[in-house]
Amino acid sequence: MARKKYMLGFSPELVNEPIVYRLVKDYDLKINILRAEVKELGGRLLMEVEGKSPNIKDAVRFLKETKVDVKELVNYVEMNEERCTHCGMCISICPVEALTMDKIVWKVHYDADKCIACGMCIDACPPGAMTFRI
Ligand code: SF4
Ligand code: SF4
Known part of the structure; x- marks a missing residue:
């Protein structure tokens, strides 16, 4: 099992999409939301992700394909x-x-x-x- 932290940036049209649900259901990840902000120009989500490394990798690919801005955080x-x-x-x-x-x-x-x-x-x-x- 691997554990990583990511900052996600959402454009306004993605804010209401069930993206976190997809991460849990499709990639079998445990998601711990550390911070969430929604503003007029979109949203930001800081989350900790736990799961199998290949699943995390696939989930990040899914996020990027969905046009979510994904940044892995190390010392954030x-x-x-x-x-x-x-x-x-x-x-x-x-x-x-x-x-x-x-x-x-x-x-x-x-x-x-x-x-x-x-x-x-x-x-x-x-x-x-x-x-x-x-
Ligand atoms: S000035 Fe330094 S000690 Fe005071 S609240 Fe900010 S970080 Fe903490
Ligand atoms: S140091 Fe980190 S955990 Fe502590 S209050 Fe600041 S952001 Fe939160």
């Missing part, structure tokens, strides 16, 4: 060290303790391996130091 949220003021506001917001305070130097540390890209710190950070890397 990043901290801009220059912008961060180490105010600590994001620490209690993060549901997986990916943001912690280093109490020796009193600086906030971001652990990308723990991050599930929920986006909560992005919305909460006053200077916009946390961003999606797409």
